[in-house]
Amino acid sequence: MKKQVFCGVFALALAVTGCGVQKKEAASDIVPENRQELTILHVDAGTEGFDSFISQAEKDLGIKIHIEKCPANADNRQAKIATLLTSGDDSVDLITVNDEMISEFKHKGFLLPLEDTVMTEETAANFLQEYLKEICMSDGHIFSVPFRMDIMAFWVNQELLDQAGLDRLSCLSDLEILQKKLQNTGKYAYGDAWEISYIYNSISEYVDFFGGDYTDWTDPKTREAAEYMKRMLDTGMISEENLIDQHDQLNEKFINGQYGCMFMYTGVLSTFQNAGVYGKDKIHMAPFPEFDEKVTNIATWQYVLNKNSDHKEAALKFLQYVSGYEASKNYGQLTKMCPARLDVIEDKNFDLDGIEMIRQYLKDYKLKARPLCADSIEAVSSMGTEFQKYVLGQKTEAEFFAGAQNCIDQYYKRASY
Structure with missing residues (x-):
């Protein structure tokens, strides 16, 4: 490059x-x-x-x-x-x-x-x-x-993909195929860290995937990204346990073969190596599934x-x-x-x-x-709290979108610099 x-x-x-x-x-x-x-x-x-x-x-x-x-x-x-x-x-x-x-x-x-x-x-x-x-x-x-x-990379468990008859996860429908193969096994197609102080990593990532704008929750593409993430939980593609997981917990579960894929930073590679699970036929980085935008966090x-x-x-x-x-x-x-x-x-x-x-x-x-601001620690936790209430059904879509925009207006758009 x-x-x-x-x-x-x-x-x-x-x-x-x-x-x-x-x-x-x-x-x-x-x-x-x-x-x-x-x-x-x-x-x-x-x-x-x-x-x-x-x-x-x-x-x-x-x-x-x-x-x-x-x-x-x-x-x-x-x-x-x-x-x-x-x-x-x-x-x-x-x-x-x-x-x-x-x-x-x-x-x-x-x-x-x-x-x-x-x-x-x-x-x-x-x-x-x-x-x-x-x-x-x-x-x-x-x-x-x-x-x-x-770099926020796409990691796959090749053993689980092989069991599902998939060479790679090239599109979102492949994730659905993988989840059907893993039903009733205690394993999931996808894993993530959705604890309130970590979920903004994934929210911003998916908003970018869908071509939205993290700072604009009136944008249909931004809303579509959040709706997709909620469906992942509703349909059992992701475990409710991930709502309390930070990166360390997620990585441990991925090492133990609980998930077919996840987005995680490239620095985790040494963790997988030390656990003896890194390799082309085990856990490895792969090209992203096809989204609207070819983008990722750094x-x-x-x-x-x-x-x-x-x-x-x-x-x-x-x-x-x-x-x-x-x-x-x-x-x-x-x-x-x-x-x-x-x-x-x-x-x-x-x-x-x-x-x-x-x-x-x-x-x-x-x-x-990633979208950060002068009060990032408070901002990311505020957004994480709003998102958790939404995916758990404690807030309607309209309430969540309004709450997410209030978070942006409070932390990102005020004259805090």
Whole structure:
């Protein structure tokens, strides 16, 4: 896929010119006199290959890097980072955040802009441009450096498809065939995470599939997407258990063979590998069933620079390093996770399990940032609550559509920036 031109995003920038207490050290605790150091609150702490990546960065930069681990629970992680930033804590220099967190924090003055020091025109041109504009930017400034990319992929359990006599799921009617074959088996054609703080991932995905607009619930296509999702529950294509499932629970059930397919981010690949269920005849990524639009969600993990950092020089040096081609490639190879730089992904010499399917998604589908706002945590839970009441029959269609639009008007369309 050809790189998208950065000029528009960069011109805009010029024009406007959860965390644990214990530290996990990447190397020795002894810091030689006059050696720079910094502390990073990192979501990857403890994962395979990450210590090796940090050790290499220390060697290349001559910086002592302290790593603090974030809690796995998303709510706890969000609360801890918010407390750290709002309190003016200077004990952490760099923080890894997801789309939800950067969408909130970039508006509140906690972070230092990076377009002049790290995300320059040359560097930023190697990332998805619309994504940078919608997620990483505010008021013409770039506040984060993406380092890990996740694409919402289509995962299938090939064993269940084979049992149903299906090579692949090419259209929605194939899902119905699969469900009929799985009736009375305790298995389902489709699995999803419909817990109130996670369901917006799927709502926005299906709205895009059907050609709708997540911010306009008067749009017939938007309504059609929600109606289809409700029918999935009404007809038994999806289990009511999914209403309390977050991604971890969904992935575990998928590993156990409970579902024929699901949409889930590409980063889950290592989970399937570790469980021994990844492979072309087992669980694998596949082309999407045919929808009105060829589109899917994208998310990243990103570095941000705490404005209260006492080690800004070392932090900027590290950010310049990790945003570069070589370090991005090294990160992917060591951690076995997909880096965010497009030129690394597209490099035929860059080898990673699942990379060919990821490249196919990049080629065939439009990648869109999820609809987030300055109060994303509240917004997604509000929409999730409305949706659950709708699919459980506690609200009529008209009541849900009105409630969903009220949510959009309250969180997305007010002057909160």
